[in-house]
Structure formats: C-alpha cells, structure tokens
Amino acid sequence: MTSGRGRDLDALLSTLIRDVPDFPKPGIVFKDISPLLADHDGFVLVVEALAAYGRDESGAVVVDKVVGIEARGFILAAPVALALGTGFVPVRKAGKLPGATYQEAYALEYGEATLEVHQDAFTEGDRVLIIDDVLATGGTVDATGKLLGQAGATVSNVAVLIELGFLCGRDRVKGTPVHALLTV
Numbered sequence: 656m657t658s659g660r661g662r663d664l665d666a667l668l669s670t671l672i673r674d675v676p677d678f679p680k681p682g683i684v685f686k687d688i689s690p691l692l693a694d695h696d697g698f699v700l701v702v703e704a705l706a707a708y709g710r711d712e713s714g715a716v717v718v719d720k721v722v723g724i725e726a727r728g729f730i731l732a733a734p735v736a737l738a739l740g741t742g743f744v745p746v747r748k749a750g751k752l753p754g755a756t757y758q759e760a761y762a763l764e765y766g767e768a769t770l771e772v773h774q775d776a777f778t779e780g781d782r783v784l785i786i787d788d789v790l791a792t793g794g795t796v797d798a799t800g801k802l803l804g805q806a807g808a809t810v811s812n813v814a815v816l817i818e819l820g821f822l823c824g825r826d827r828v829k830g831t832p833v834h835a836l837l838t839v
Contacts (some may be wrong), residue, residue, distance in 0.1 A: 732786035761798035793827030
C-alpha cells in the first residue's frame, strides 16, 4: 500500500528498503533503508518527493525550516532542506545539544523519552516541515510538534519515508497533514 507518489518511486522503495526480521529484538521487522541511501538515483527521488511537501502547487517554497528527528530523520531532512533552500534544524534526544534547549517528554511502549531543540533555532512564526524515516505509533512526531510549538514555530507538514499503517500513528498527530512515501 503506498501514498500514490508515483509508480517509479513505489517500485524503487519496494526494491531498496529491505525487511530485517527479529531486529533489534525478536518479533520486530526492521525496515533497513541502507540500500536506498546507497543508491544515488533512489536517494535523489526520495529527497525530491519529501521536498515536495515543503512547496505549494506552483512549486514555491512555503516553509522556513526543515526539522529532522534523530537519527535517521537527519539523513533525509538535511538534503531536503538543501533542495528547498531552507535551514535544517535537528531535534535530538535529551542531553545531545549544547546550549539552552526546549524539552518535550513523551511515552514509549517501554518507558519515556525526551526530545530537545535549541531555543534559538526558530524565529517566531517559522513554518516547518518535519521529516523522519518511519512513522510508527506517532509519539515522536507528536512530541516534536509540541516542541516546535514551545519554540514559536508552526508545523506545516510532516513527511516520512515509511508509515507503519497498522500502528495508526497518524491518529496521534491530529490537525497536522501527515504524508508517507510508502505505507506498510
């Protein structure tokens, strides 16, 4: 099941994203994007497809910043920011950023985690495109949206490479458009 971004992209993603059973623990099927990242043409297509969510129908850029969520989100978000001609802002796990940060705690299936962003990363009213590799339960994306709200930014869109549709993560991110290049 895909988002309809195009047959070429759909076929490419199906070919270049591999399933790794029982990683990192039994019962989990890990979506390994390493083959996709190693394929220049595939990587370019993915960056272009994700960058489209930072543009309007005429192709004009409608975001001021692109946020990447640690860690694989960084790999995708940085080239998307370059493609859009905007800045890139990392959202990191607690304790990884120097200087003053905003923090947002959120629940995981096995405990709690905290995300941070620099307090000076945004100008009040900045429009932001959030990029991540996988949307699962939606907790990380939801926490990132709340974090950006603390910083005075507005989330325009969320775009992910893969959505695990059976976990219903987009239900947790109500009020924000969520886009997936591939839904499984």
